[in-house]
Amino acid sequence: MPLPNRNVLGIDAGGTFTDFVLVELGPELRVRIHKTLSTPDAPEKAIIQGMESLGFADDKARAALVIVHGSTVATNATLEGKFARTVYISNRGFKDVLSLGRQTRPSLYALEFPAQPEPVPSELCLETGGRIAADGSTLEDLTDLDIETLISALKELKPEAVAVNLLFSFLDESFEKKIVDAIANPDLFVSRSSEVLPVYKEYERGIATWLNASLGPVVSGYVGRLKTALQTPIQIMQSSGETVSSEAAAKxxxxxxxxxxxxxxNAIKYIGEQIGEENFISFDMGGTSTDVALIEGRIATTNEGHIGPYPVGVPMVDMHTIGAGGGSIAYIDRGGILQVGPKSAGAAPGPACYGRGGAEPTVTDANLVLGRLVSESKLAGDLSLNSGLARGAIEPLATSLRLTIEETALGIIRIANQHMSRALRLISVNRGHDPRDFQLVCFGGAGGLHVCELAESM
Known part of the structure; x- marks a missing residue:
């Protein structure tokens, strides 16, 4: 997508840091990088701050940019359950489809297991008449009275978003379109399954439609604020690895x-083409999570991905994510065993060594205590590391375990590495691939600190 005579700015907004890579296209190609702490409550703030630091404070300077943005706004909202108030509309007798799910259990032999979250409360589930048959014919018409009843109920419930998922709408979308056209409220974010995911299996289609609707106000609000602040077009990276306009991304x-x-x-595949390699295992370790994937000549995509407890039927890169990053918190469980993650200190307050109020020991603190990071390091602008605070955070764990602070720090690193090693084996050995046939490529802010030990363990 880069255009002649225009600079290209890549922005990756993660849970802990927001990173910028600026490629300046002139007589000589120049690359500049910048890192700033993320602002989870308002992610666009970190982006604006970073662009100002790179010298793009005014509209004229930004107009010369091609901006490509990868964002975790939708991911974080899903994992944290920060959804918009959403009404789910289904055929009569099918309003509980999302709650019933597929009746699968994450731990098959567990005698006790936590109940899966109910995507939509029953009071926000509406049913309507009208029915399309499995062959696409009409079994029952959707009447004007059905529509009026729905509109009346929506006025009482006052939702922020609406998800419409009718049986066999992928064969005949007319009933769903009729409902959406009747709602016609610019203040409501409305999604219909025949547009979001026009495939059979009403549960997966319904979850995708509900996610699109319930995340819509969150994402469109974020994209809108970003566009207003930057006053320049933005390309947004999708889960499939393709980019779309900010307007399309908001929908x-x-x-x-x-x-x-x-x-x-995408970057790994491009580099592989330049050096004549095509088989890679990617290891992306950031501050909050670690993402691993296997590339065998091409980037594999799947329609059977999961985000948290929810199946996501839309195309996405085939990737495995675990809650292990530089900010992963170490603790002692009820059995007296040292554990690491998945809870993270994130960007606020961050690891103890950041000196921003964090008191719990993290993987970054352990790396600092072991000398793998040095106090003189600058992680984001003027953010320096305080080894005294890192040692102070780890000391209570060391006392409880009757170990030295250094031994405890090493234990934290080994446990985190074990989590990540299992993830790497899951996408390679467990799928019948020999890791020796692949190049292990690391990126992410914390990747280089751990990749050598992981390569040895493989």
Whole structure:
């Protein structure tokens, strides 16, 4: 997509840091990088701050840019359950489809297991008449009275978004379109399954439609604020590795769930083409999570991905994500065993060594104590590391375990590495691939600190 005589700016907004790579296209190609702490409550703030630091504070300077953006806004909202108030509309007798799901259990032999979250509360589930048959014919017409009843109920419920998922709408979308046209409320974000995911299996189609609707106000609000602030076109990375305009991205939030990590795989494939290699295992370790994927000549995509407990039927890169990153918190469980993650210190307050109020020990603190990071390091602008705070955070764990601070720090690193090693084996050995036939490529802010030990363990 880069255009002649225009600079290209890549922006990756993660859970802990927001990174910028500026490619200046002139007589001589020049690459500049910048890193700033993310602002999870308002991600666009970190982006604006970073662009100002790179010298793009005014509209004229930004107009000369081609901006490609990978974002975790949709991902984080899903994992944290920060959804818009959404009404789910289905055929009569099918309003509980999303709650019933596929009746699968994450731990098959567990005697006790936590109940899966209910995507939509029952009071926000509406049913309507009208029915399309499995062959696409009409069994029952959708009447004007059905429409009026729905509109009346929506006025009482006052949702922020609406998801419409009718049986066999992928064969005949007319009933769904009729409902959407009747709603016609610019203040409501409305999604219909025949547009979001026109395939059979009403549960997967319904989840995708509900995710698109419930994330729509979050993503469109973020994209809108970013566009208003930057006053320049933005290309957004999708979960499939392709880019779309910000306007299209705002309407298809469900396609952004792996927006950030997908860009890294595109970069690996491009580099592989330049050096004559085609088989890679990617290892992307950031501050909050680690993403791993296998490339065997091409970037594999899947329609059977998951985000948290939810199946996502839209195309996305085939990637495995675990809660292990530089900000992963170490603790002692009820059995007296040292554990690491998945809870993360994130960007606020961050690891103890950041000196921003964090008190819990993290993987980054352990790396600092072991000398793998040095106090003189600058992680984002003027953010320096405080080894005294890192040691102070790890000391209570060391006391409980009757170990030295250094031994405890090494234990934290080994446990985090074990989590990541299992993830790498899951996408390679467990799928019948010999890791020795692949190049292990690391990226992400913390990747280089751990990749050598992981390569040895493989």
């Amino acid at each position: 298809s939030a469900v396609n952004l769930l792996l927006s950030g990590p997908a860009g890294g795989l």
